[in-house]
Amino acid sequence: xxxxxxxxxxxxxxxxxxxxxxxxCRDLGQDQPTLCYLENLTPVNACRVCVVEVExxxxxxxxxxxxxxxGMVVKTDSPRVRLSxxxxxxxxxxxxxxxxxxxxxxxxxxxxxVDVARYGPQVTGAAPRDxxxxxxxxxxTGLTAETVxxxxxxxxxxxxxxxxxxxxCYKCVEACGEDAQNTxxxxxxxRGFDARISTEFDVALPGSACVYCGNCIGVCPTGALQxxxxxxxxxxxxxxxxxxxxxxxxxSYCGVGCxxxxxxxxxxxxxxxxxxxxxxxNGHLCIKGRFGYDYVQELGDDLASTPIDIxxxxxxxx
Amino acid sequence: xxxxxxxxxxxxAERTAVDDAVGAPDSTWEGAExxxxxxxRIARGGHAARAQRxxxxxxxxxxxxxxxxxxxGALDYICRRLQVxxxxxxxxxxxxxxxxxxxxxGCVAHVCDDIACRDSGGTAILEAFADRDxxxxxxxxxxxxxxPAAFIQRAGSPDLTLAPTAVSEITAALEGAVPEAxxxxxxxxxxxxxxxxxxxxxxxxxxxxxxFQASGGFSALEKSVEMGAAAVIAEVKASNLRGRxxxxxxxxxxxxxxxxxxxxxxxxxxxxxxxPGTFKDRVLMEGDPFGLIESMVIAGLAIGAxxxxxxxxxxxPVATSRLRSAIDQCEAAGWLGNDVNGTGRxxxxxxxxxxxxxxxxxxxxxxxSIEGYRGEPRQKPPFPTQSGLxxxxxxxxxxxxxxxxxxxxxxxxxAFAEIGTKDSTGTRLxxxxxxxxVPGVYExxxxxxxxxxxxxxxxxxxxxxxILLGGAAGSFVGPDALDLALTFEDTRSAGVSLGSxxxxxxxxxxxxxxTTRRIAEFFRDESCGQCVPCRVxxxxxxxxxxxxxxxxxxxxxxxxxxxxxxADASICGLGHTAATAVRSAxxxxxxxxx
Numbered sequence: 001x002x003x004x005x006x007x008x009x010x011x012x013x014x015x016x017x018x019x020x021x022x023x024x025c026r027d028l029g030q031d032q033p034t035l036c037y038l039e040n041l042t043p044v045n046a047c048r049v050c051v052v053e054v055e056x057x058x059x060x061x062x063x064x065x066x067x068x069x070x071g072m073v074v075k076t077d078s079p080r081v082r083l084s085x086x087x088x089x090x091x092x093x094x095x096x097x098x099x100x101x102x103x104x105x106x107x108x109x110x111x112x113x114v115d116v117a118r119y120g121p122q123v124t125g126a127a128p129r130d131x132x133x134x135x136x137x138x139x140x141t142g143l144t145a146e147t148v149x150x151x152x153x154x155x156x157x158x159x160x161x162x163x164x165x166x167x168x169c170y171k172c173v174e175a176c177g178e179d180a181q182n183t184x185x186x187x188x189x190x191r192g193f194d195a196r197i198s199t200e201f202d203v204a205l206p207g208s209a210c211v212y213c214g215n216c217i218g219v220c221p222t223g224a225l226q227x228x229x230x231x232x233x234x235x236x237x238x239x240x241x242x243x244x245x246x247x248x249x250x251x252s253y254c255g256v257g258c259x260x261x262x263x264x265x266x267x268x269x270x271x272x273x274x275x276x277x278x279x280x281x282n283g284h285l286c287i288k289g290r291f292g293y294d295y296v297q298e299l300g301d302d303l304a305s306t307p308i309d310i311x312x313x314x315x316x317x318x
Numbered sequence: 319x320x321x322x323x324x325x326x327x328x329x330x331a332e333r334t335a336v337d338d339a340v341g342a343p344d345s346t347w348e349g350a351e352x353x354x355x356x357x358x359r360i361a362r363g364g365h366a367a368r369a370q371r372x373x374x375x376x377x378x379x380x381x382x383x384x385x386x387x388x389x390x391g392a393l394d395y396i397c398r399r400l401q402v403x404x405x406x407x408x409x410x411x412x413x414x415x416x417x418x419x420x421x422x423x424g425c426v427a428h429v430c431d432d433i434a435c436r437d438s439g440g441t442a443i444l445e446a447f448a449d450r451d452x453x454x455x456x457x458x459x460x461x462x463x464x465x466p467a468a469f470i471q472r473a474g475s476p477d478l479t480l481a482p483t484a485v486s487e488i489t490a491a492l493e494g495a496v497p498e499a500x501x502x503x504x505x506x507x508x509x510x511x512x513x514x515x516x517x518x519x520x521x522x523x524x525x526x527x528x529x530f531q532a533s534g535g536f537s538a539l540e541k542s543v544e545m546g547a548a549a550v551i552a553e554v555k556a557s558n559l560r561g562r563x564x565x566x567x568x569x570x571x572x573x574x575x576x577x578x579x580x581x582x583x584x585x586x587x588x589x590x591x592x593x594p595g596t597f598k599d600r601v602l603m604e605g606d607p608f609g610l611i612e613s614m615v616i617a618g619l620a621i622g623a624x625x626x627x628x629x630x631x632x633x634x635p636v637a638t639s640r641l642r643s644a645i646d647q648c649e650a651a652g653w654l655g656n657d658v659n660g661t662g663r664x665x666x667x668x669x670x671x672x673x674x675x676x677x678x679x680x681x682x683x684x685x686x687s688i689e690g691y692r693g694e695p696r697q698k699p700p701f702p703t704q705s706g707l708x709x710x711x712x713x714x715x716x717x718x719x720x721x722x723x724x725x726x727x728x729x730x731x732x733a734f735a736e737i738g739t740k741d742s743t744g745t746r747l748x749x750x751x752x753x754x755x756v757p758g759v760y761e762x763x764x765x766x767x768x769x770x771x772x773x774x775x776x777x778x779x780x781x782x783x784x785i786l787l788g789g790a791a792g793s794f795v796g797p798d799a800l801d802l803a804l805t806f807e808d809t810r811s812a813g814v815s816l817g818s819x820x821x822x823x824x825x826x827x828x829x830x831x832x833t834t835r836r837i838a839e840f841f842r843d844e845s846c847g848q849c850v851p852c853r854v855x856x857x858x859x860x861x862x863x864x865x866x867x868x869x870x871x872x873x874x875x876x877x878x879x880x881x882x883x884x885a886d887a888s889i890c891g892l893g894h895t896a897a898t899a900v901r902s903a904x905x906x907x908x909x910x911x912x
Contacts, residue, residue, distance in 0.1 A: 045697045048849050048887040059894065060886045065697060080886055084851070087883035091854035118876055119858060120865070135415030135674060135843045136454065139835075142864030146857055168847065177403075184321070184403030188692065188847075189412040191675070193857045195847030198412075200324075200404035201390050201419065209322035209403065 386473030556731025788817025
C-alpha cells in the first residue's frame with residue numbers, strides 16, 4: 001500500500017493511503033476529540049466534534065472519516081476549529097445530561113470552555129418524547145433551553161435506557177445492526193431535534209428483537225445505556241467507580257475465547273465489558289458473556305445482607 | 319439476517335394496499351397467507367427479498383394513502399414483504415411529515431403558514447381550526463403565487479391541493495367535497511418572446527403527447543441521438559449551463575464526470591421542490607410534463623443511464639398525476655422503454671413521491687430516501703457522480719436545469735451561452751410572490767435587474783421593505799438592492815444567492831418578527847437530526863429569536879456562533895444555510911423596526 005504525506009499543524013506525516021485524517025493525527029500523537037467514532041464501528045460523521053480545517057475546503061471536515069490525501073494541509077486548532085468544537089460540545093451539554101459521560105468528554109468541556117448558561121435554564125422533568133411527529137414542534141418561549149430530558153426506560157432485568165443522556169451518536173444502532181450483532185432491534189426514529197433511538201412503535205425491549213448482547217451498552221459514551229445493576233446502584237448512591245477493580249478473564253461459556261473485563265465492587269461483579277483491542281471480539285460479546293455471571297456470586301437469601309447484594313438481587317428480579 | 323416480526327396481522331385493506339405497491343408475496347416467508355408445501359421445505363427471503371428495500375417508502379406511502387395511517391400490523395407486513403427490520407421501517411416512517419404511525423382522522427388538512435401564506439390568510443385559517451386535530455400547519459406548499467394554500471390527505475382518495483383557499487373550502491374538503499378543478503394561469507408573463515424553458519407552459523396541452531409533438535416535442539431527442547452522447551455532453555459544456563436547484567454546479571461537468579465512471583449509472587430529476595417561496599418546478603411539471611421526460615431521455619442517453627427517477631415532492635399531486643400520464647403515453651408510444659424510438663437504447667423513468675421532508679431535496683438524502691432509508695444526507699466525498707444512488711454513478715439535475723437541455727441540443731451550446739452573461743448563461747425562472755401586483759413564475763435572461771423583474775410583475779404593492787432572495791436558505795435584501803443584476807456572479811459579490819429563484823417581496827405591513835421566526839421554525843422542523851450543529855443549532859437559533867422577541871436584547875455574538883458552527887461543521891447544505899436568512903434580517907434591522 002502506497003503512502004500519502006499530509007501536514008498536520010505544520011508537521012508532516014506519512015500514512016497509508018487508506019488512512020483517515022484522524023489516523024494521521026494519532027500517528028503524530030495528536031488525538032482529536034471524538035464522540036460518534038469508535039475503532040470497531042463504521043464512522044457515521046454525525047457528532048462533528050472531530051472536525052478539522054483542510055486547506056482548500058470550504059467547510060470543516062470530519063477527521064474520523066475523511067481520507068488523508070496527498071499534500072493535504074490540516075489544522076486541528078485554528079480559531080474556526082476551536083469555535084465549532086466548542087459549539088458542538090455546548091449544544092450537547094445544554095441539551096443532554098452529560099453527567100455520566102466519559103472523563104474525556106468532561107475534559108473537552110473544560111478545554112473548549114463550554115458555557116451552557118448562555119442558552120438559558122435547561123428544561124427538566126419533561127414528558128416522554130416518543131410520540132413526537134416529524135415536522136411539528138411546540139413553539140419555544142425563549143425562557144428555557146430545550147433538552148432531551150425524559151423518563152428512564154426500565155423494562156427488563158439486564159439494562160436500562162436513559163435517553164435523557166443520549167447524544168444520538170448512532171453507535172448503539174450500529175452495534176445492534178451491521179457492525180456487530182445484526183439484530184436490528186433499534187433504529188433512529190423521528191426527525192431533527194426529536195430524533196431518538198427507538199424500537200418499532202417504541203415497544204418495550206422484551207417485545208422487541210433485542211437479544212440482550214449488550215453491545216449497545218459497550219459502545220455508549222454517555223451512560224444512556226447502562227447495566228441495570230449499575231443503574232440501581234447509582235440510584236441508591238452505592239456506585240463507587242473509584243473503588244472498583246477490573247479483572248480481565250476469558251469467558252467460560254463456549255470455545256470462542258471472548259475476553260471479559262469484570263468490574264468488581266465490594267467483591268461483587270457489577271458490570272462486564274470487553275476490551276476493544278481484542279482480536280476475537282473487538283469489544284463485542286453475547287448475552288452469556290455480558291450478563292451471565294450470576295453463577296459466580298451467590299446472592300442467596302442468607303447472604304443478602306450487604307446493601308450491594310440487596311440492590312443487585314432486586315435488579316435481577318425485574 | 320434473522321428478523322423478528324410481531325404476531326400482528328394487517329387488515330385485508332392494508333394487505334391489499336401493500337400488495338398493490340410491491341406485488342403479491344411469493345411465499346409465507348414473505349407474508350403470504352396460504353402456506354404451500356414448498357414453503358415447508360424451502361426458505362425464502364434472502365438477498366432477493368432484501369434487494370427490494372427501495373420499495374419501503376412507496377409501500378409506507380401506499381398504506382398511508384389508502385388507510386390514513388400506518389398501523390403496527392401494516393408496518394409488520396411491509397417488513398415481512400421486504401425483509402426490513404421493523405425498527406428500521408419505523409425509523410423511516412417517523413422521518414416523514416406526511417406519514418403517521420398513530421391513528422388519526424382519515425382526512426387531514428395541511429394548511430401552509432409559511433412565509434408567503436402566513437400573512438395572506440394562512441395563519442388566520444389555522445386559528446379558525448385551532449380546536450381541530452385534522453388541521454395542522456404546514457411548511458411551504460409551493461403555491462406562493464396563489465396563497466393561502468392547503469394540502470389535503472384523504473384516506474382512500476387522491477390528495478388535493480387547494481390554492482387559494484379559505485376556511486369554508488377546507489371544511490368542505492375535510493367532509494369529502496372535491497372542488498371543481500380550477501387552474502390559475504400558470505405563468506402570467508405577457509411577453510413570451512424570450513421564453514425558452516416556459517415555452518410550452520400554459521400554451522400546449524400538458525395531457526396530450528400529440529400536442530407536445532405538434533409543438534416540436536421530441537425533435538431535440540431525435541437530434542441528440544444523431545449527435546451521439548459525447549457531442550451532446552460537449553454542447554452542454556459549451557453552453558455553460560449551471561444547475562438551477564440552488565448550488566449552480568456546471569451541468570456538463572457533472573454529466574461528463576458520471577459518464578466517465580463504470581455503469582450502471584442513474585439519472586435523477588430532483589423535483590422535491592420544497593424551498594419556501596419556490597414553485598417554478600411545479601409550474602414546469604404541471605405545464606410541460608412531456609418536455610421534462612424528453613429532457614430526461616436526452617440526459618439519460620448522454621450519460622449512459624438506463625433508468626431515471628423523478629423524485630417529486632409528495633405535496634404536488636397535480637404534477638405527479640400529469641407526469642404519470644405523460645410517462646404512460648411515452649411508454650406506449652416507444653419514447654421510453656427498452657428501445658427508445660427505435661434506437662436500440664434502453665431508458666425508463668420512474669416516479670418516486672416524497673412524503674414531506676425538505677431535506678430529501680438534498681441530493682444524497684434523496685438517494686437514501688429512494689433506497690428505503692431515512693432521508694439523511696451522506697458525507698461528501700464521494701460525490702454522486704462517483705458513488706450516488708445504490709452506490710453507483712448518478713447525475714442529479716433539477717427540473718428547470720433539465721428543461722434547458724432541449725434548447726441547448728437544438729440551438730447549440732454556444733448560442734445558449736450568448737444569452738445572459740458570461741458566467742450566468744441562459745434564462746432563469748424566478749418565483750415572484752408576496753407584495754407584488756401579479757405573482758407567478760417569470761422567465762428572464764440572466765443579468766436582468768431585480769427592478770426590471772419586479773416591473774414585469776406589475777411592481778410592488780406599496781413601498782418595499784425587504785425582498786427575500788433565494789428562499790429560506792437565502793437572504794433578505796433591502797430596497798437599495800433593486801438595481802442588483804440577477805446573475806450568479808453579481809449576487810455572490812453582493813453576499814447573497816439566487817438559490818432556487820425565490821423573489822418574495824415584503825412591504826411595511828409584513829411582520830418581520832413573525833416571518834423570521836417562521837424561517838427559524840422551518841429549519842428546526844426540517845433538520846434531519848443527524849449532525850449536532852444543525853440538530854441543536856436550529857433549536858438554539860429559534861430560542862434565541864424567541865428570547866429577543868420577548869424583549870431581551872439580541873445576543874448577537876451567540877447568534878453568530880450558532881451560525882458559524884452550522885455553516886462550518888454541518889454535514890449538508892441545510893445546516894450550512896440555516897442561519898443565513900435570520901442573520902440577514904437582523905443585519906437589515908428588520909426585527910427592530912416592527
